Amino acid sequence: MSAIAIIGGTGLTRLGSLEIARREVIHTPYGEPSGPVTHGHLFGREVAFLPRHGPGHTIPPHQVNYRANLWALHHIGVEQVIAVAAVGGITERMKPACLVIPDQIIDYTWSRAHTFYEGSLKQVTHVDFTEPYSLELRHAMIAACAAAGIGHVDRGTYGATQGPRLESTAEIDRMARDGCDLVGMTGMPEAGLARELGLSYATCAVVANWAAGRGTGEITMEEVGQNLDIGMRDVARMLEALMPLL
Numbered sequence: 001m002s003a004i005a006i007i008g009g010t011g012l013t014r015l016g017s018l019e020i021a022r023r024e025v026i027h028t029p030y031g032e033p034s035g036p037v038t039h040g041h042l043f044g045r046e047v048a049f050l051p052r053h054g055p056g057h058t059i060p061p062h063q064v065n066y067r068a069n070l071w072a073l074h075h076i077g078v079e080q081v082i083a084v085a086a087v088g089g090i091t092e093r094m095k096p097a098c099l100v101i102p103d104q105i106i107d108y109t110w111s112r113a114h115t116f117y118e119g120s121l122k123q124v125t126h127v128d129f130t131e132p133y134s135l136e137l138r139h140a141m142i143a144a145c146a147a148a149g150i151g152h153v154d155r156g157t158y159g160a161t162q163g164p165r166l167e168s169t170a171e172i173d174r175m176a177r178d179g180c181d182l183v184g185m186t187g188m189p190e191a192g193l194a195r196e197l198g199l200s201y202a203t204c205a206v207v208a209n210w211a212a213g214r215g216t217g218e219i220t221m222e223e224v225g226q227n228l229d230i231g232m233r234d235v236a237r238m239l240e241a242l243m244p245l246l
């Protein structure tokens with residue numbers, strides 16, 4: 001049983017430092033998760049790892065089975081979920097390749113299965129989401145960044161868009177007016193479902209690019225890849241410093 005899980009995103013389909021013990025296929029009442037859960041040891045701590053887009057990065061953000069992923073992790077006894085996510089930077093501090101630990105989220109997604117509380121015989125339930133991310137986990141990640149000397153931004157509002165296309169400049173302008181600092185496509189319903197299951201959940205975002213209209217010209221997958229290469233190296237260092245703190 002691993003009490004800690006890491007959900008990997010774009011740029012993190014494998015955890016290089018994970019000493020793999022076994023892979024577990026889990027079937028859930030909500031369908032199949034993105035892939036088998038990998039159990040192993042990361043810097044001395046037992047962890048479970050699940051890449052949200054699948055082991056071969058084939059599942060687009062709007063088709064990730066977020067319910068199955070979160071249910072599977074809860075089912076195997078996970079209590080803390082560290083989500084790693086690539087994002088676009090909207091506001092000035094959110095520079096490409098930088099790590100950000102967001103503290104708020106706005107959901108712009110639609111038609112995704114976003115709750116466990118539906119269906120016959122389920123009591124209508126409204127979970128509190130005032131603080132969408134676990135404060136304890138966020139503070140631990142921030143402390144890990146500081147301990148490892150990793151430049152990071154310790155708060156920010158993540159706007160979750162539907163994807164898979166990137167946004168227009170006007171959409172990003174609207175998100176900026178709403179107070180978004182970052183834009184990604186997977187933060188919701190993942191965070192909300194984790195809360196419904198009572199999991200501690202926080203995100204380490206890696207800025208892959210300036211969001212549409214915030215940089216110069218079009219967003220290229222080349223720049224995304226280059227910034228993620230740099231950022232994911234810092235994620236690995238952050239995780240090494242984080243493990244003893246959990």
Ligand SMILES: CSC[C@H]1O[C@H](OP(=O)(O)O)[C@H](O)[C@@H]1O
Nearest residue numbers: 009010061084085086184185186
């Ligand atoms: C330009 S890459 C867009 C892609 O990357 C992010 O994935 P994840 O959150 O799983 O790291 C973003 O949400 C999009 O799915």
Ligand code: HPA
Nearest residue numbers: 086087088183184185208
């Ligand atoms: O610019 C972006 N928009 C949405 N999601 C993203 N994930 C990385 N970059 C982006």
